[in-house]
Amino acid sequence: MIYFDNNATTQIAPEVFEAMKSFLTEFYGNPSSAYNFGRDVRGAIETARRHLANLLGANKESEIVFTSGGTESDNWAILGALEANPHKKHLVTTRVEHEAVRKLCDKLEKNNYEITRLAVDENGALDLDELKDSLRDETAVVSVMLANNETGILFPVMEIAEIVKANCAALVHVDGVNAVGKIPVNLKETPIDLFSVSGHKFHAPKGIGALYINDNVNLPALAVGGGQEAGRRAGTEAVHQIVALGAAAGWVKDFSAMDEVFRLRNKLETEILEKIPNSRINGTADYAKRLPNTANISFENLNGEAILAKLNDLGVCVSTGSACNSATHSASPVMQAMNIPYSQAMGAIRFSLGRFNTEADVDFVLNVLPKIIAELKEMSL
Numbered sequence: 001m002i003y004f005d006n007n008a009t010t011q012i013a014p015e016v017f018e019a020m021k022s023f024l025t026e027f028y029g030n031p032s033s034a035y036n037f038g039r040d041v042r043g044a045i046e047t048a049r050r051h052l053a054n055l056l057g058a059n060k061e062s063e064i065v066f067t068s069g070g071t072e073s074d075n076w077a078i079l080g081a082l083e084a085n086p087h088k089k090h091l092v093t094t095r096v097e098h099e100a101v102r103k104l105c106d107k108l109e110k111n112n113y114e115i116t117r118l119a120v121d122e123n124g125a126l127d128l129d130e131l132k133d134s135l136r137d138e139t140a141v142v143s144v145m146l147a148n149n150e151t152g153i154l155f156p157v158m159e160i161a162e163i164v165k166a167n168c169a170a171l172v173h174v175d176g177v178n179a180v181g182k183i184p185v186n187l188k189e190t191p192i193d194l195f196s197v198s199g200h201k202f203h204a205p206k207g208i209g210a211l212y213i214n215d216n217v218n219l220p221a222l223a224v225g226g227g228q229e230a231g232r233r234a235g236t237e238a239v240h241q242i243v244a245l246g247a248a249a250g251w252v253k254d255f256s257a258m259d260e261v262f263r264l265r266n267k268l269e270t271e272i273l274e275k276i277p278n279s280r281i282n283g284t285a286d287y288a289k290r291l292p293n294t295a296n297i298s299f300e301n302l303n304g305e306a307i308l309a310k311l312n313d314l315g316v317c318v319s320t321g322s323a324c325n326s327a328t329h330s331a332s333p334v335m336q337a338m339n340i341p342y343s344q345a346m347g348a349i350r351f352s353l354g355r356f357n358t359e360a361d362v363d364f365v366l367n368v369l370p371k372i373i374a375e376l377k378e379m380s381l
Helices: 014-025 036-056 070-084 099-109 128-134 157-167 239-252 257-275 304-313 333-337 359-380
Strands: 064-067 090-094 114-118 139-145 171-175 194-198 209-213 279-281 294-299 348-352
Touching (some): 014 239, 036 064, 036 239, 070 171, 070 194, 090 099, 128 157, 139 157, 257 294, 257 348, 257 359, 304 348
Parallel strands (some): 090 139, 139 171
Antiparallel strands (some): 064 209, 194 209, 279 294, 294 348
């Protein structure tokens, strides 16, 4: 199998699995217990918190709170910001956010909140003047992603946060789910208040994530109850998953491995565009403004699902867009927001490479894909 869908989820790294395994079979004590066994487990949780704080460049380890994943972190950040400012009924986000944020904002809009959704241009870029003009005294939170899951396009979140803080008192939430582990992040001394993380996007298991909460932010607890996260989140900690998240944070911190991912992505992208007529990049072609692993390429007047199926028959895993959106059989909101023509959007394939991909993987796809596209074009005549 050749796996080019790392923006959907990633393989658990062997080192991460080994770290997690012992906390399933040996160190299974309750971290809230007073005996040594429980204290040892509590120590492992704090070590994991330190590893993730280091990866994110947090000021303090206490700014990291573990969650069940990116969606919970996003929801907690936004709903917590609203609860902390009940008199403020305005939110700012973008038209290309992940469903976790987009659907929550849709729901809030039906409950008397006003949502400003910032547009993007054909390259996927935001107009920061529009952001500035959208801010008001009653803006409670501005929620933007760092890296788009479909196109890999990066938003200038540091500049966005500075604009927000210069013009209103809103909290700034960044959905960092698809960026962490792919590009360096340094939250230290930034104006960013809240930052969401999901472990399965950087070689930890599914079901574990975190929310960075700046020490200056008083975010209401996610749930009422004792136990997990010093009263901020109820329940007994999933220790094995937290340990795995910490191990993954330590493992991906060596970003030199991403240099090879970057090279392989560039080779794949360049040769597809050279070899296959009417193929084109969705979003900016500027490497500096995209994740190093992602290429969203359209094959005009073809059906992306048909391309995906042909590749799948050959053992190649890709996506037609967001994995959370792939069953709708319509152009994704991201493609629509970028005003990608329907004939182009419906032939979009997302290639998202990872640390375990090889040159042979890329060469195989470059060998078979032109034949697949030629066959599908012939069938469509």
